[in-house]
Amino acid sequence: MQKQEMRQGINDSIPIILGYLPLGFAFGVLANEAGMSIIQATMMSALCFTGAGQYIALGIMQAGGAVFTIILANVLVNLRYLLFSTSLVPYFKGQVPTAAGSLLSYGLTDETYAVSMNRYQSHPPTVSYIAGLYLSSHTGWITSTLLGATLGAYITNPDRLGLNFTLPAMFICLLVFMTRRKSDVFVALSSAFLCLLIGYLAPSTMGNLFNIIIATIIAASLGMLINEQH
Amino acid sequence: MNSTSIWIMIIGVSIVSILPRILPVALLSRYEFPAPLKKWLSFVAPAVLSSLTALSVLAPGGNIDISINNSYIWAFIPTLLISVKTRSLFYGLLAGIITMAVLYNFIF
Structure with a gap:
């Protein structure tokens, strides 16, 4: 230790x-x-x-x-x-x-x-x-x-x-620290947008947090495409 | 729900919440991931954090609430500015918590 x-x-x-x-x-x-x-x-x-x-x-x-x-x-x-x-x-x-x-x-x-x-x-x-x-x-x-x-x-x-704002504030700060590459910013914005859109279109995903999984998978894949072109 | 059912429920939830955290580390550690997969995985953290941020600020009660009545959106602004400016978790948290306390006690 x-x-x-x-x-x-x-x-x-x-x-x-x-x-x-x-x-x-x-x-x-x-x-x-x-x-x-x-x-x-x-x-x-x-x-x-x-x-x-x-x-x-x-x-x-x-x-x-x-x-x-x-x-x-x-x-x-x-x-x-x-x-x-x-x-x-x-x-x-x-x-x-x-x-x-x-x-x-x-x-x-x-x-x-x-x-x-x-x-x-x-x-x-x-x-x-x-x-x-x-x-x-x-x-x-x-x-x-x-x-x-x-x-x-x-x-x-x-x-x-x-x-009650401690954890949201922590997520905001860590998000700021962790988005270093341009592609990270792009992935983060896509993920946030997709997560809310999926939650809006399929409200049950707001409860089981499936919107996070789907948004993450799509956004990370979009990040690959962006990165590839550079 | 009786006491026995509650204990069964707790143990069941325990198993299904622990397995997905432990299994990937336990089973995949001996493999070397191919480079494209590593790259893809490097985007998981920013994507997850961003989703969590969006949900916790724009849907604090579990339902999407994009309006001026959502105090979390107001507290988001100073937290973002301070954390970008100072690059410090401490000051970012402080800005957010104080803003929220002020909003809660005096405005909303």
Whole structure:
């Protein structure tokens, strides 16, 4: 373990945890309302670590849906991680042992992906960095769920603090840092446009996040064409 | 939903959310990707980030809301300007969070 790398990972997780706080908290509160115990809500955050998927589970539970429906919806929502994880493989090669990389990938989320990819543009990945970033983010998610499930009734609106904008703000900043090549800007704009267009034309994709997958695949392919011509 | 069903649901969701994250790293690491695939994959991060940004700002409640009443769009502007200007995540976040807090408490 390299202390410096791990510390850097933990440092980089601070904005993520700040953003998870209101989201995990709200999940804890809502899970309670949907009939989950404090232990179940907290364990779900520990075992699943999939914000969108967990919220969808609550929605289906409250609509009286079946366990099978929840799992199927989660298959769709989590498919995007296939893309994320695959795009990390070239970075891990020769830097991160496969066993450690696979195990730690448990902690791969939209946010940890965004932050770590930004880091890998200038520093090679290390097991210590990934462990620091992922485990600390995951701990934040679990803790905020526990807080929400136990203290939910006592806390009034956390939106007053503006924390609901933490994750959007983080995505904006990381997007700015990561679009270096002209082709990146083109890919990013196409992807944003396609994602909204698909969500507009097929509203169900807004819920299962399939619009992200389709937009990413098309936009990345467009990037290849653009690049080819130069 | 009873307690047993909830536990089954949690374990099921856990499996389907963990597998797609772990399997590519576990199974594909021993292969050397061809150059065009590597190039294609290098566009995945900007594309994903951009989609996430678009959704989180233009559809904060899960439905697309492109109007002056969407406070996320207003908070987007200073966040973008500050992050381009300073190239700092810290100041970018600060700009966004403060703007959102001000909008929430005094305007919307």
